[in-house]
Structure formats: C-alpha cells, structure tokens
Amino acid sequence: MTPAIDLLRCNGVDFELLEYTHDANIAAYGEEAAQALGLPPDAVFxxxxxxxxxxHLAVALVPVSKTLDLKALARAAKGKKAVLAEAAVAERAxxxxxxxxxxxGQKQRLTTFIDSSAEQLECLYVSAGRRGLEIALSPEKLQQLTQARMVPLARN
Structure with missing residues (x-):
C-alpha cells in the first residue's frame, strides 16, 4: 500500500479506502477524484x-471546489509571503x-493547515498517496494525525 495507509492502520484509525481509474489526460486530480467517486467537491480536499x-514548506488542505488563499496561508504560518512549491520540491519533501x-505519511513532517470548512464535515476525503486512491476519514482524526491547525484558507 502507501505510507498514508500504513500510518492509519498502525494508529488503528477508522477509514475507508476508495479507488478509481485515474485518467492520465486529466491534471485536475482532486476534481477528477470527486467526479469519479461521486463525492461532494466540498468534502474532497x-x-x-x-x-x-x-x-520552509507547509501543507495546505482545501476543498477541490475552492482555491487556496496564499495570503491567508502566509498569515497562518506567521510568514509574509507564500507560493506553491515546485512539483519536484513537493515530491522530494x-x-x-x-x-x-x-x-x-510524508517523508518530512511539515506544518499542516486544514481549511476550517472541514470542521462542518463528518467525513472528508484526501489522497491516499497515489493517483486514483482516496481515503475517507473524520476531520478530527486527520487533524490529530497531522497535528494540523484549522484556519480559513479557501476562497471561491
């Protein structure tokens, strides 16, 4: 499996694994997951x-139906400016x-922020560590495992 799934199993966390066939021609991975699995886009992060x-690097989780407010993330991370990391940097980290x-289950433990809209959900969906594989779990468990802070990060 993946380090993410191993982490959940090792910690005895209740989760559901959802799989779909990833279309290599689609680069909007989150939207693809929501559509392929018939999930509400506000619950897929x-x-x-x-x-x-x-x-330094940080992790931001926002619904696929929204965009990340980089200024809000910078404030939450007590910084002045935030930019999306280059793909190679993100993959290495x-x-x-x-x-x-x-x-x-990331290689490096990065400071993590989850959009506060997750607090309204019973269950949210995040990547399981491979294209075409999603994990369903409670926002509280995700927050606990990542030691994340819930802050407003998303904008329409």
Whole structure:
C-alpha cells in the first residue's frame, strides 16, 4: 500500500479506502477524484505544498471546489509571503508524486493547515498517496494525525 495507509492502520484509525481509474489526460486530480467517486467537491480536499517566505514548506488542505488563499496561508504560518512549491520540491519533501500527495505519511513532517470548512464535515476525503486512491476519514482524526491547525484558507 502507501505510507498514508500504513500510518492509519498502525494508529488503528477508522477509514475507508476508495479507488478509481485515474485518467492520465486529466491534471485536475482532486476534481477528477470527486467526479469519479461521486463525492461532494466540498468534502474532497486537495493537498498543496507551499513555500513560506522562501524558508520552509507547509501543507495546505482545501476543498477541490475552492482555491487556496496564499495570503491567508502566509498569515497562518506567521510568514509574509507564500507560493506553491515546485512539483519536484513537493515530491522530494513528501515522497509522493503530484496528484497523489497525501497529507499523511510524508517523508518530512511539515506544518499542516486544514481549511476550517472541514470542521462542518463528518467525513472528508484526501489522497491516499497515489493517483486514483482516496481515503475517507473524520476531520478530527486527520487533524490529530497531522497535528494540523484549522484556519480559513479557501476562497471561491
């Protein structure tokens, strides 16, 4: 399996694994997952790796139906500026390929922020560490395992 799934099993976390066939022609991975699995886009969260002030990386999770507010993330990370990390940097830091980056089981423990809209959900969906594989779990468990802070990060 993947390090994300291994982490969940090792911690005895209740989760559901959902699989779909990834279309290599689609680059909007989160939207593809929501559509292929028939899930509400507000409950499927994309995992974005962000460089804060050019000094350190952080993880931001926002619904696939929204975009990341980089200024809000910079404030939450106590920085001045945030930009999306280059794909190669994100892959090296997490051990996952873009489109399959999970917030769980990453190579490096990065500071993690989850959009506060997750607090309204019973269950949310994140990448399981491979394109075409999603994990369903409670926002509380995700927050606990990643030691994340819930903050407003998404914009329409």
């Amino acid at each position: 994309k995992t974005l790796i962000v460089n804060v002030d050019g000094k 997490t051990g996952y390929v873009v489109g399959g980056i999970s917030p769980l």
